[in-house]
Amino acid sequence: MTSHHRRNVTSTSNPLRLAVVGAGPAGLGLALLAAQRLPRSQVSVFDARATDQDVSLDPRTLALSLGSVQLLQRVGAWPRAAAQPITEVHVSQAPPGGLDAAVTIRADDEAVPMLGAVLRYGALTARLQQAFLDRCAAEPARLSLRLGTPVSALKQAADEVEVDAGIAERFDLAVVAEGGVFAEQARKALAHDYGQVAWVGETALDGGTPGLAVERFTVNGPLALLPLPTGASGSTPAVRRAALVWCVPAADDPVAPLDDAQRMALLNSLLPAVAGRVVHLGALKRFALGLNAERTLVHGRTVRIGNAAQTLHPVAGQGLNLGLRDAYALVDALRDAPPFAPALRRIEWSRAPDRWTTIAATDFLARSFTWRWPGLSLLRGGALAALDAVAPAKSRLARQMMFGWR
Numbered sequence: 001m002t003s004h005h006r007r008n009v010t011s012t013s014n015p016l017r018l019a020v021v022g023a024g025p026a027g028l029g030l031a032l033l034a035a036q037r038l039p040r041s042q043v044s045v046f047d048a049r050a051t052d053q054d055v056s057l058d059p060r061t062l063a064l065s066l067g068s069v070q071l072l073q074r075v076g077a078w079p080r081a082a083a084q085p086i087t088e089v090h091v092s093q094a095p096p097g098g099l100d101a102a103v104t105i106r107a108d109d110e111a112v113p114m115l116g117a118v119l120r121y122g123a124l125t126a127r128l129q130q131a132f133l134d135r136c137a138a139e140p141a142r143l144s145l146r147l148g149t150p151v152s153a154l155k156q157a158a159d160e161v162e163v164d165a166g167i168a169e170r171f172d173l174a175v176v177a178e179g180g181v182f183a184e185q186a187r188k189a190l191a192h193d194y195g196q197v198a199w200v201g202e203t204a205l206d207g208g209t210p211g212l213a214v215e216r217f218t219v220n221g222p223l224a225l226l227p228l229p230t231g232a233s234g235s236t237p238a239v240r241r242a243a244l245v246w247c248v249p250a251a252d253d254p255v256a257p258l259d260d261a262q263r264m265a266l267l268n269s270l271l272p273a274v275a276g277r278v279v280h281l282g283a284l285k286r287f288a289l290g291l292n293a294e295r296t297l298v299h300g301r302t303v304r305i306g307n308a309a310q311t312l313h314p315v316a317g318q319g320l321n322l323g324l325r326d327a328y329a330l331v332d333a334l335r336d337a338p339p340f341a342p343a344l345r346r347i348e349w350s351r352a353p354d355r356w357t358t359i360a361a362t363d364f365l366a367r368s369f370t371w372r373w374p375g376l377s378l379l380r381g382g383a384l385a386a387l388d389a390v391a392p393a394k395s396r397l398a399r400q401m402m403f404g405w406r
Helices: 003-013 025-037 066-074 121-138 260-270 319-334 340-368 376-389 391-403
Strands: 017-021 042-047 061-065 084-086 088-093 102-106 116-120 143-147 153-157 160-164 168-171 173-176 190-206 212-217 222-227 239-249 277-281 285-293 302-304
Touching: 017 025, 017 160, 017 168, 025 042, 025 066, 025 121, 025 143, 025 319, 061 066, 061 121, 061 319, 061 391, 066 116, 066 319, 066 391, 084 222, 088 376, 102 376, 102 391, 116 121, 121 143, 160 173, 190 340, 239 277, 260 277, 285 340, 319 340, 376 391
Parallel strands: 017 042, 017 173, 042 143, 088 212, 173 302
Antiparallel strands: 061 116, 084 116, 088 102, 153 160, 160 168, 190 239, 190 277, 190 285, 212 222, 222 239
């Protein structure tokens, strides 16, 4: 009997027992992938939130890459009607002190229907939760969603992990997908406070292009506008809605002392003409920004994905996208398990290039806005101009944005 045949026999007699801690987009995305691609697995999802909590009301905004959209479509959990496709990305350097240069990436140039999409956290989580509940109803013996059940501890055992959620249970593998924001997290192996904050909210824009995402490098930090679905909040066809992520220094915050009218005036002075003009600014919330990452995804029989593995600066918008790629790679590695040790080594190895390149690139960009070197803004603008002029390099960047570093 070959080792491959023995592994199949073991897999048939002992299906994978998988615990997922966290019923956010990364955790539910993983659970749906496991339910679909590991048909004999037993999947239990734990989350502290109440069973009657309406997750659809969460107003936070998510920017998803095309690869993430395709993954969610594959598991039947893409809320298409609630999402705004991103068809164009405009990245530019703002004067003064630098070259007013830009790089523009268009979906049409890459022969794809969209570069990504923007939607509410609540809309996505509600759709994922309902899709998994439907799977649980169809296969209650192997799938379960345990809301109102916080996990207090994970304890490594011989070839198992013990999940303490009021009652201790043994699983073959536990995946931690509970993230949270930087300010609320315990510090991981790699941690750095950027001394920056992000002001996050919603704007209305007069003019501009539907489906346009804008990132503007300013002297204080990156400023991003992400297109939101139209037709809500009484908006007229000429007015577009966009999510705002405005990063500035924490110690010398230029936004905090301003009223709404002053903030709108400052925004309009910073944004490129292609973005349109800000005509309304909703309430803004302030979040501290930093890097908080584990050196390794795997510890014994526990795997961390998404913000539980790495919390990044929003400059590249890759947080959830990285988590969903973690989830896909993990499920793919588990298709041949047991034995689990080779599968877990494979997930660590396969995710390293994408994970560490994204962490390093995001960290470099975030730190660069705290440097006050002469000519740095000019150098950044020159790099953007050169990238826009070299079509193959721009296309490669577009593919990395859509599908990660391969």
